[in-house]
Structures are given as structure tokens and as C-alpha cells.
Amino acid sequence: MSNTKLPRKLEYGRKMNEADVLIVGAGISGMCVAIDMVRKGLGRNFIIVEKGNQVGGTWNDQRYPGCCCDVMSHLYSLSFEPNPNWSHEFSGQEEILEYLVRVAHKYELYRHIRFNTEVSAARWDAPSNTWLTTIKRTGSKDAEFGEEYTMTSDFLVSGVGQLNIPRYPDIEGLSSFKGKTMHTARWDWDYDLTDKKIGIIGNGATAAQVIPEIAKVCKSLTIFQRTPNWMVPRNDAEISTTRKAVFKYLPYIRSKYRALLMDFGEEFFNTVFYPDSEYAKTVKELALQNLADALPGKKYAALRETLTPNYAPGCKRIISSDDFYPTLTKDNVQMETTGIQCITENDVEVAGDKEHELDVLILATGFQTTQFMHPIKIYGIDGVSIEDVWKGGASAYLGMTVPQLPNFGMLYGPNTNLGHNSIILMIEAQALYITTLINKVQTAREAGMSVSIRPKAKVLQEYSADIQARLATSAFADPNCHSWYKTESGLVTNNWADAVIPYQKRTSSINWEDFDIGGLGASDIMKEGKTSWNRVVEESWISNTTLLAGIITAGSVTAAGVVYRNTLRRLWKQRAF
Structure with missing residues (x-):
């Protein structure tokens, strides 16, 4: 057989x-x-x-x-x-x-x-x-x-x-626009934006990421802003080969680093939930300083006022960016804060009979x-x-x-x-x-x-x-x-x-x-x-006082890294790990 x-x-x-x-x-x-x-x-x-x-x-x-x-x-x-x-x-x-x-x-x-x-x-x-x-x-x-x-x-x-x-804005005439229209969540990479006159509706977290990129190639970019956002520095950086090796071969350090990032986020909760707290005050000061540093002097005084929110930090998502504000200083970029009245075949019309002629309309209007x-x-x-x-x-x-x-x-x-x-x-x-x-x-x-x-x-x-x-x-x-x-x-x-x-x-x-x-x-x-059952426990033992001090000292999300390094030095001296 x-x-x-x-x-x-x-x-x-x-x-x-x-x-x-x-x-x-x-x-x-x-x-x-x-x-x-x-x-x-x-x-x-x-x-x-x-x-x-x-x-x-x-x-x-x-x-x-x-x-x-x-x-x-x-x-x-x-x-x-x-x-x-x-x-x-x-x-x-x-x-x-x-x-x-x-x-x-x-x-x-x-x-x-x-x-x-x-x-x-x-x-x-x-x-x-x-x-x-x-x-x-x-x-x-x-x-x-x-x-x-x-x-x-x-x-x-x-x-x-x-x-x-995706959420599409309820604006009269949106469907009549004859140029290219695309939502950021449905991006068309086959369409070339080079030398195009572009308008973008929305200025939240997505817009803050896409605007600096398309401003590099377009002929003109008009940003239609309804309300400004609180914005803090991102301070993004490449992770070095050495740090990658440490994270790979010393998993204890990697887990401690993750724990400190989680700790920092947990403390940041106080900012958005207690708008009158010292945490919220610190973040507000940081955001205003970030705005002043990126758009300094009398030349940008009006723009700074336009970009300053009148609501508590955290009401809308706090945005982190290193290149959004600098992009607004480019000659081919303008901010339009007047309300949109309607959209025609070739234009976006705002109050006061002002028209913006566009080739492309980008909708950074989020989701339902x-x-x-x-x-x-x-x-x-x-x-x-x-x-x-x-x-x-x-x-x-x-x-x-x-x-x-x-x-x-x-x-x-x-x-x-x-x-x-x-x-x-x-x-x-x-x-x-x-x-x-x-x-x-x-x-x-x-x-x-x-x-x-x-x-x-x-x-x-x-x-x-x-x-x-x-x-x-x-x-x-x-x-x-x-x-x-x-x-x-x-x-x-x-x-x-x-x-x-x-x-x-x-x-x-x-x-x-x-x-x-x-x-x-x-x-x-x-x-x-x-x-x-047992929950996944990842937070560390770093105290609230230490974290708040880190926030005030570093003034950004990189405070987590500062606390991390200082903690490691202290642990090394104490031979605690």
C-alpha cells in the first residue's frame, strides 16, 4: 500500500x-x-x-x-x-x-x-x-x-x-470645481503638483504635515484657515546607528525609554484636561514662544496674531511641527482667513468678493x-x-x-x-x-x-x-x-x-x-x-515632579529624552541596573 x-x-x-x-x-x-x-x-x-x-x-x-x-x-x-x-x-x-x-x-x-x-x-x-x-x-x-x-x-x-x-466640507459649488480635487486620505500620486496653483482647505495636523512638502514644488499655495491651532516643536531627529544597536541588544534600556515616553504622555494629559493648570500654562507658553521664534519681529506681527488660538490648549489636537511656520514665510505661500463663500469652476471665492484662481484643491478636512x-x-x-x-x-x-x-x-x-x-x-x-x-x-x-x-x-x-x-x-x-x-x-x-x-x-x-x-x-x-487578568504594565517609576521639571526645562516632547538621559546617569552612579 x-x-x-x-x-x-x-x-x-x-x-x-x-x-x-x-x-x-x-x-x-x-x-x-x-x-x-x-x-x-x-x-x-x-x-x-x-x-x-x-x-x-x-x-x-x-x-x-x-x-x-x-x-x-x-x-x-x-x-x-x-x-x-x-x-x-x-x-x-x-x-x-x-x-x-x-x-x-x-x-x-x-x-x-x-x-x-x-x-x-x-x-x-x-x-x-x-x-x-x-x-x-x-x-x-x-x-x-x-x-x-x-x-x-x-x-x-x-x-x-x-x-x-473621509469628511468632505459642505461648501457650495465644491462639486463644480473643474480643476483637480483630492482628499488627503485619498491622495493621487499620479497627479503632478509641480508649478500648480494649489488651495488647501483645513489646517489641522494633516495640513501641517502636507503643506511644507507641496510648498516646495507648487507655483502658489493658498491655505484656507478657519481657526488656528496650538503648535509646539516636533524636534524630530534621525535615530543613530549606535542608539539602534543599544535598543536592539539592550532591550531593558529600550523598554525603559518607552516607559519614559509613556510617562511623559500621561503627564501631558493634565494639559488637556485641566486647562487652568500649570501644565496647560507651560504648554501655552511653549507654543507662543515657538510661534514667536519662527515668525519674529514686526514683519510677521499680523501673521502671528492670525495664528494665535483663542481657546484652551487641547480643545483641538495640539500639533507638533518643525517646518509649518517657516513654510508660511515663503513667497509662494499665503494664508487666507476670510470665510469661504463658494467654489466655482476655477476659483474659491471668499467674503468681500475676493477670488482665488486654482488648478488644484486639496481637502485636509479629516474624517467622519x-x-x-x-x-x-x-x-x-x-x-x-x-x-x-x-x-x-x-x-x-x-x-x-x-x-x-x-x-x-x-x-x-x-x-x-x-x-x-x-x-x-x-x-x-x-x-x-x-x-x-x-x-x-x-x-x-x-x-x-x-x-x-x-x-x-x-x-x-x-x-x-x-x-x-x-x-x-x-x-x-x-x-x-x-x-x-x-x-x-x-x-x-x-x-x-x-x-x-x-x-x-x-x-x-x-x-x-x-x-x-x-x-x-x-x-x-x-x-x-x-x-x-493582568494588564500590560509599561509605565516607569519616574515621579510627576521630575517629569514636569523636564517639560519646563526642555520645552518640548524631547523632554522625555532629557529625563531619560538624566535618569540613566543617575542609575549608572547608583549601579541600580
Whole structure:
């Protein structure tokens, strides 16, 4: 008898569209949940659907010139996948995407991902305690096999985040413009900007990155500013070969450096949450000095006034840049602060009958951030639409679970955004929490039962009332500025109401009394009372006083590096490591 193995054959009726977990989005959030399932030993019965052509989420979508992260590289990475070879203190889009691709390969995620695939709707099926999700194939060849199908899963995870769907400004005549129009999140690299007359609408973090780059090649650049931003120096620098070697071969030092960066971010929280504090005063002074240094003397007095905000630092994201202000001094760059009236075929018209003739219109207008899950249609208990549930503003318990949506978890959801630290610190905590829920659903299914788990409505109400009360006194709620953190009515739906560590601690256990649990496996879960796990502890023991002194002394984010070096010297003298 031959020992030769027969080739595997496709079997009719095999379950290609059923899984324990369906993850929507292959960005950092979706990847983190999948990896956490693998690391916890929860198996690989998950499917990730991604509407783009690559992993990376926003770092695959946003490819505009100058695109980079405003969180320092060694903190903007997964705790369990450090990268000692970051080339700069602040990484660019290409390097971050390369990092995420490497991580996806290491954990063999590609075999679970269906690219060029989007979710159009998801509906909870109560009799089976499963989600029935309508999947649409957007790739032309894939669509030849069938444009649409239904995925059945015991658990549904949203990893679409807050920076997903571009927001286009509501300006009369925008669609009539005959020149080239492009959103920064959908950049067209095939179009040559050389010697073009360009107008850019928006002057937030994205604009501050792209403006210095396109100003180098265009004939003219007009910046249409609605409100100015607080801006501090970035002080970006190349990381030397020696430092890379230290980070690679002395991981203790690398982890300590990361801890100090995290510590610095945690202290920076005080700036945005306590607008009358010494922290906020220090940052405001730093920003004003940065403006004065970049645009000195009487020549730029009017421009400095134009660029000085009238709201508390942190109401909008504080921008870090070394080249934005200097770019404004170029002969081919002008700032227009008069409100836009309309857009015609060739011009942008502002109040006072002034016209700006343009070849290109760039929209640096951000994303539809307060419309979570948009445009996916989600129907939960009794067919209720999440759009109806969130009509007055999105909310979720700990930013992850919703009473009307059983066996569901979302990452980077309502009130989990940060203005002071790395969002990856929040995402990792959320992944640990959501995979704990997944484990309970899996365990019940493996025992031939099923469960539905959702937070109690009263628990969410109390939670939301608490964080909204805290947010109401923060810089985020300052009525003098409009930001993507809040709805048109002024409700802050996007930002977290505390520092990262309190969130990590709060999401490192589940009290099952806070949840409505149904199904045959419910009693087994309720017997536990509470499930706890170890959070990822990365902060150091550096005191608040030391960090504040570092901020005042260094006057920028590089204070973390100053504290780091001084600490190492002290540790060396004490032989403490």
C-alpha cells in the first residue's frame, strides 16, 4: 500500500463563511484582536474582512506627502512587538506600514484576511445567538464569483476605528470645481503638483504635515484657515546607528525609554484636561514662544496674531511641527482667513468678493469621526438600528460594548480617543477585554451551548454620565473651538475622560453583574462573578515632579529624552541596573 498522501480536495458543503469571530478591519485594532486570540490560545477560527488592499488601516489609506505619526516611534508600536530599528523619533507612514506588514506576516494573519471586501450590514439573529453579516466583494475579479454573501459568526468585532471615512466640507459649488480635487486620505500620486496653483482647505495636523512638502514644488499655495491651532516643536531627529544597536541588544534600556515616553504622555494629559493648570500654562507658553521664534519681529506681527488660538490648549489636537511656520514665510505661500463663500469652476471665492484662481484643491478636512461604524448598517436586539440608538451621539460601555448589540465589541470606539498619549496603549487594553468576551462565547459553543453577552443599559447610562461630567470641564469642551472630538451639539463623543493607566486598570477585569447574559451557557459565566487578568504594565517609576521639571526645562516632547538621559546617569552612579 502506498504511503503517498493524496492531495487535499475541496469538499462540497465546507463552511467557508462561518467563524467563531468576524473582525471588520485589518488595521492596528483588528490585527491586535486576531493576534491576541492566537497568543491566548483561542484558536484561529476568525476571519478578517478589509475593504482596502493591504493591512494597516489608516496607515495604508493615508499616503499624502509628509504623512507621519505625531507620537514618538518607540511608543507607537505594539508592546509585544517592539521595533529597535525605527529610523526617526517620529516615523513616517511608509515605515509604520512596513512595521505592520511585518507583524501581520509574523502572526500569519494574511491567510485569515479577505481584502477588497467590505461589510454592508450586520444583523443579530437571536434564535441562534449569532451575527449574520452581509459581505460585499469590491475587487472586480472576486466579484465574478458573486458580489455578495452572508457570513455567520458567534462574535462580531469592529476594528474600523474613528479615522475611516473621509469628511468632505459642505461648501457650495465644491462639486463644480473643474480643476483637480483630492482628499488627503485619498491622495493621487499620479497627479503632478509641480508649478500648480494649489488651495488647501483645513489646517489641522494633516495640513501641517502636507503643506511644507507641496510648498516646495507648487507655483502658489493658498491655505484656507478657519481657526488656528496650538503648535509646539516636533524636534524630530534621525535615530543613530549606535542608539539602534543599544535598543536592539539592550532591550531593558529600550523598554525603559518607552516607559519614559509613556510617562511623559500621561503627564501631558493634565494639559488637556485641566486647562487652568500649570501644565496647560507651560504648554501655552511653549507654543507662543515657538510661534514667536519662527515668525519674529514686526514683519510677521499680523501673521502671528492670525495664528494665535483663542481657546484652551487641547480643545483641538495640539500639533507638533518643525517646518509649518517657516513654510508660511515663503513667497509662494499665503494664508487666507476670510470665510469661504463658494467654489466655482476655477476659483474659491471668499467674503468681500475676493477670488482665488486654482488648478488644484486639496481637502485636509479629516474624517467622519462622530459617525461610528458608518456606513455599515448594524441591527441588534429586536432589529434595532445602531443609527437610531446613537441618534443623540454615540456611546458604548468602556467604548467597546453596546446594550443593543450582543456578542459585539469595538475598538477605538466612542470616548476612547486620546489627545495626550499613544492610542495603541488603549487598543491593546481593549483587545484583552474583547478576547475575554470571545473566550466565554467560544467555551459555551464548544460545550454545545450558546450565550449572548451585552452590557446592561443602566450600566452604560451611569458610565456615560460619569465620563461626560468629567469631559464637560476639560479643554475638549471649550465652546470657542470646533473639533472632530465632538458633535455639532457640542457633545464630546470621541475622547476618553482620563489618562491611559486608569483605563487600562478599569478594563483589566469584567464584573459579570454588569452584563445581561442569556443562553444555555449563561449560568456558568455568572458563577464566576468576576474575571480578571493582568494588564500590560509599561509605565516607569519616574515621579510627576521630575517629569514636569523636564517639560519646563526642555520645552518640548524631547523632554522625555532629557529625563531619560538624566535618569540613566543617575542609575549608572547608583549601579541600580
